[in-house]
Amino acid sequence: MSRRTVLKAGATLLLSVTVPLRANAAQILAVRVWPADDYTRVTLENDSDLKATHFIVKDPERMVVDIEGLDLNPTLKSLVAKIQSNDPYIKQVRVGQNRPNVVRLVFDLKEEVKPQVFTLPPAGNYKHRLIFDLYPVKPADPIAAMIEKGDWSGDDKTAAAPPPSPKEQLEQLKPDLKAEPREELKTELKTAEAQTRADKNGKMVRMITIALDPGHGGEDPGASGKNGSREKDIVLSIAKRLKAKLEDQPNIRVMLTRDGDYFVPLGTRVDKARKVQADLFVSIHADAFVQPTARGSSVFVLSEKGATSSAARWLADKENSADTIGGVNVKNHDRQLASVLLDLSTTAQINDSMKLGRSVLGEIGGINRLHKGSVEQAGFAVLKAPDIPSILIETAFISNPEEEARLLDDSYQNKLADAIVTGIRRYFAKNPPLAKNRLT
Numbered sequence: 001m002s003r004r005t006v007l008k009a010g011a012t013l014l015l016s017v018t019v020p021l022r023a024n025a026a027q028i029l030a031v032r033v034w035p036a037d038d039y040t041r042v043t044l045e046n047d048s049d050l051k052a053t054h055f056i057v058k059d060p061e062r063m064v065v066d067i068e069g070l071d072l073n074p075t076l077k078s079l080v081a082k083i084q085s086n087d088p089y090i091k092q093v094r095v096g097q098n099r100p101n102v103v104r105l106v107f108d109l110k111e112e113v114k115p116q117v118f119t120l121p122p123a124g125n126y127k128h129r130l131i132f133d134l135y136p137v138k139p140a141d142p143i144a145a146m147i148e149k150g151d152w153s154g155d156d157k158t159a160a161a162p163p164p165s166p167k168e169q170l171e172q173l174k175p176d177l178k179a180e181p182r183e184e185l186k187t188e189l190k191t192a193e194a195q196t197r198a199d200k201n202g203k204m205v206r207m208i209t210i211a212l213d214p215g216h217g218g219e220d221p222g223a224s225g226k227n228g229s230r231e232k233d234i235v236l237s238i239a240k241r242l243k244a245k246l247e248d249q250p251n252i253r254v255m256l257t258r259d260g261d262y263f264v265p266l267g268t269r270v271d272k273a274r275k276v277q278a279d280l281f282v283s284i285h286a287d288a289f290v291q292p293t294a295r296g297s298s299v300f301v302l303s304e305k306g307a308t309s310s311a312a313r314w315l316a317d318k319e320n321s322a323d324t325i326g327g328v329n330v331k332n333h334d335r336q337l338a339s340v341l342l343d344l345s346t347t348a349q350i351n352d353s354m355k356l357g358r359s360v361l362g363e364i365g366g367i368n369r370l371h372k373g374s375v376e377q378a379g380f381a382v383l384k385a386p387d388i389p390s391i392l393i394e395t396a397f398i399s400n401p402e403e404e405a406r407l408l409d410d411s412y413q414n415k416l417a418d419a420i421v422t423g424i425r426r427y428f429a430k431n432p433p434l435a436k437n438r439l440t
């Protein structure tokens, strides 16, 4: 009975109590779980670097992890209660002292997963981290599926009923997703097809796809306010409002780079936008500065040669550190993408981004003081899609108590979203999207 090796934790725990703790036994400081459809992450934060080995056991699916140099403590045991019943991948976790000096975690899984197990050195407010990322073996492509079903057009706002959330849509689509692997070409064709829709008068209109990127998420809280509000929560809330308002337009649909509280690496955000052939990329942030008096909204675009101010450079560096704090498996991370994007000429993208940025900044200026009267430029990693006009909006300073209060206010969030919608519409009025088809 293999359960016994794990579940006789009680007995071995007694043993580990009677054995004097070695001076170098590592301590688990915190455990965190971030369930999401993209992947579920489990983080063990420790006072030292931990060595872990893992293997998969079938029938039923389990992932077994042995961590060396560790004794069970209540923090680690609290992991058991942190697995939610609606976690897409983990059914439950069992924790036990497998043998002196080795703790074993057994993740009972809901489906086959592709695990990534890696460690991160101290970063931000975190000490050493041991990370388990559980990815689906066949990653669902919700966007392609939504396009195929015609659910992703944003053109059938018939009743007052709210549109299903992306998660609900995904739930409905799950049987389809498992049916057959979709070929790249088929997806591309569907994407091209889905770029036009008949309007009320039967006239074909070009669908505009906007990638909305709520900054941070999961392990990366972003900036935080005096009263404890977190950037990652505020920007997700604003992005969801903005999505609904944009999709009220007849020919706009929106892809959120994240729709929950989990971390998406910066390069993956760009990737997601390129996969849906987004016409625009809009990243939403609410940043902080050392002086609480700093205030006002700003809009940033990419810079080809250096930042327009030292404050802009400082901010870009800070935003670019998201991958370090959010936690990316460097071994698996596609480093190539970043360098390819850097090498391509970005002049045209920056020109378009400036136009979009000015239009949006002008509208935001009507509802909040502007930090600076012009669009600024710096090397933000998330703005590096070579073919998509991209802006990053710092909605306000979360570090300024007055602005923190506004950011938490529903009516302010709505006004802000309305201003961004108007800015985007003004941009498209002057710069109509061209027909595009990657197949030709």
Ligand SMILES: [Zn+2]
Pocket (backbone or CB within 6 Å): 215, 216, 222, 223, 231, 285, 286, 287, 319
């Ligand atoms: Zn930010």
